[in-house]
Amino acid sequence: MAEQEASGLQVLLHTLQSSSDKKSILTILKVLGDLLSVGTDRRIHYMISKGGSEALLQTLVDTARTASPDYDILLPLFRLLAKVGLRDKKIGRKALELEALDVTLILARKNLSHGQNLLHCLWALRVFASSVSMGAMLGINGAMELLFKVITPYTQKRTQTIRAATEVLAVLLKSKSNGRRAVNRGYVTSLLWLHQDWHSRDTANTYVQIRRGLLLCLKHISALRSGREAFLAAQGMEILFSTTQNCLDDKSMEPVISVVLQILRQCYPKSPLPLVTASSAYAFPVPGHIATEPPCDLPEGKIKDLEDDGDDEVDKDSDTEDGKVEDDDLETDVNKLTSKPGLDRPEEELMQYEAMCLELSYSFEELESKPGGDLNSEKTQYANHHHILTAASSKQHCYNKDQSSCGQEREDSVRSSLLCMVKTQRSTVHLGSKRKPGVNPYQNVQSNSLGRDSSGSEIPDIQASLKADAWDIDAIFCPRMSASFSNSTRTGEAVEVIDKLLQTHLKCVPFHDPYLYMAKARRTSSVVDFKMVAFPDVWGHCPPSTTQPMLERKCGVQRIRIFEDIRRLIQPSDVINKVVFSLDEPWPLQDNASNCLQFFSKFESGNLRKAIQVREFEYDLLVNVDVNSTQHQQWFYFKVSGMQAAVPYHFNIINCEKPNSQFNYGMQPTLYSVKEALLGRPTWIRTGYEICYYKNHYRQSTTAAGGASGKCYYTLTFAVTFPHNEDVCYLAYHYPYTYTALMTHLDILEKSVNLKEVYFRQDVLCQTLGGNPCPLVTITAMPESNSDEHLEQFRHRPYQVITARVHPGESNASWVMKGTLEFLVSSDPVARLLRENFIFKIIPMLNPDGVINGNHRCSLSGEDLNRQWLSPSAHLQPTIYHAKGLLYHLSSIGRSPVVFCDFHGHSQKKNVFLYGCSIKETLWQAACTVGTSTILEDVNYRTLPKILDKLAPAFTMSSCSFLVEKSRASTARVVVWREMGVSRSYTMESSYCGCNQGPYQGLQFGTRELEEMGAMFCLGLLILELKSASCSHQLLARAATLLSAEEEALDQHLQRKYIKRVIKVLKMRTSWKGTLFFSCPWTSEIQVLQALNSETYTLSLPGLSSLWSWTENYTISFFSSQAFGLFLSPVTGFPGSLPCRQPVMRHLSLQNHGSQFP
């Protein structure tokens, strides 16, 4: 604003205050009004800064205090004040100081019967009351009584004034003292009556804003405990519920309904969960721990404990996904970031791990004894898996006694190796046909193939099989039961029936064997000694032929479910409330004849604790908390039977714990139907609709929370339409993968490998607390012979260490691991190269006990094992203790892994991504620059995620983070990085849901996509090696040949630039034997770069004009091959989040070792 104008404004304001001439005051008010009616808010702010508010208030007071106030002046003044006051945060205080607050209230009182004058006073009062303390002041001065006189009784005269009065009242009631005053004067009842009057008479919804204003008054009052009590006593729940039922779909009523929901949720009486105890239904005596009696929930008389005064959560379909790192959790202690702690145990102890690294000492004498002999001719029963099933290859791999039928498929699969599936190949995605929510995903197949298997031949009536009296379809008896059921013929018969079913119906599932599974299950030990195994685990799972899209969320789903919850409270007459399953009560609870579903969960990874039938087709479910714990409810897995087909059943899991879930963003739970399996479709599919996840009215009582304020619970609700009548189905949070499945899988893998080529060894890392062996797998290539040279090469292969499933609820991590393992032993040429160049040490399940007993987060000691890496105990956390020991051992013999990666599942984000560790990025993020310039840090930790970003369809660099958080100090990733000095130490997170980028955008993960990720991770390790300076000539040459060969087979239309670039550079690097040295006597900033790039580069330069460097951050290009000059410019920021530096031009010396340089 120009200076001239500014001084003009000041003159105007000054004249306004000092003038007593009506005509000039009116002129000034008009000028000010015109001035503010155009332009932006900046004008108003400017006027406020020049004392505009004070000038207006002073004029108001002066005018109002005359014997007969002049409303010709007052009305435009009020209008200006209402406008300016909206932008002036201090308007209330200014009004109080200048006594304009009192004056306005007096004027309002005088004008109760004069609509226009009153309305203007109310506008001013609304802005004066915008601060809570001014609102309280107005309340003391009787403003609420005044407003109540304006709004009662109901009338449709003066609606503008009534609207303004309700709005002022709502603002006043934000003050707690006003709220209490309102309760004491019985305003809650009056407001409810008014609400009803308006509701019944404003049938055209003309006065929605008045109705919303009244409800906002109620909402603010019910933020107080006494307000809620008054509201409930006045039948508020019933009144608001019934008045809104007939207008839920009316868009114009939206402002009213959203406030009604907020009030109803706020006032819904809080109650404890319907459980006898907050602790787990399963207890495990941890050795050396004194069992403490867990605090009990007291179901009655504790409601007051559960109330909190500040629950003002806004009801809104939340659409922000969280997952941000809190900056104050960043580790900013440079010392902690850079120092390396000493051993956490006596050094002698590390000796024991030599036994787990037999590959370093084994002499392979048998190789000599049978030169060229076929060692494995009898052992290749399973050896026909060329590579894993991936999304790109829909071929079914079979393992069967009848191998001949698989022959052709094997031939086909040889042609498509992993390289054909890199990210850019979109055509590989099998997109499921978009189906409408609520439509049964099985329906298509059901209608045309019921009673037939996939090949079309008649199969015996499934119904008859299911009804077979000898076989209890409830679950398959585990053979271990034979002993305890020896006096019963039932088990014997059951096994026989299973046998028969397997012979008749079994569809071959790759890398699965039901008989072996049952045998393995016998050795799996669980806390309560499970007697059953779940059908899907025995029978196996084949990924569906199509990838399922994310569920589109219907508008208002959450609202409908919340109203349903409220309906239960106020219309309890049709609520059944019958417990139909409970781990806490004597079995059986239900007679099978009754018309309700039957539930069961006493099997491996199962964790349903209680099921309550609410209505005929609606059930409340509670999942068991982790053993020896009172929390971590998220994972679920249970069996349900006795259903009718084509009827929507609603399931509400009411004791979820996380504040948000991917169930609000397109994720569906998984379902396995036994009948479908017997029809030849043994498949876990995503299912369910009307899915939402929201905070409910259950609270942990303060007693159970140990005096702390009780935490909230969340409901996951979904509807399922089952594919068959009288089926047996299993529902789970995510595709289950049990410990027994792993043990079965490892045995099959071991049998599948070509012993001439693959060195595959299973060791036991340790026994778990629960008495289960924790497997450690070693995979590498067999040495070519037992000559010294070959043994030398074999023993000097660098290590790669991969772990998974430390969190038992993250079954997605196991599917990724399955993909990794199957790929690594496969005959894929990439896998062969990897085996020949690395030794893989893999711990596929760090927490077997947690997986077995249906935990989500913890081990049997009730601890999160991924928070125990700093100082694990051999007794309490044996798997972590020994995993760390093994890594210590490798480090102590100078063989720390190239990469350490721990596979996890992520419940809040989509895609797959890595977490790594960087000192510099952490300090930069925390804006802590002290000493950063002196810290040398290799940025090689970014290379692998960047490679995966380009290769793996599910992977995204954009979610990766390399920040070191204090709260993560005791995780595998941070400890392996700090204590073992592994710079590429990662956590790999896979979404439970699916992808929102790349070729899989909009799709939910199936097991195939997860397994593919596991294989892609391996390919990433190979490319990482090819990019490293230490990569051998031999590997480069072989990789170049392999990649070139693949390139020819590729579809030219597919943009596979990345692989092409790799091939191009590989060719360069292998055909010329010169050596390029980087020498960078540069500034300190560049020294980091120098440390990175000072390795010797072997290059090929056949008449090139350009080549790429092997560091991701910089492009090196020859601008003149004669000049030996290099142009070095950053192509991305360094690293990531920092602004891009200026390009630097430097000469590098090139030493040509005698080769022909073009």
Ligand SMILES: [Zn+2]
């Ligand atoms: Zn995890």
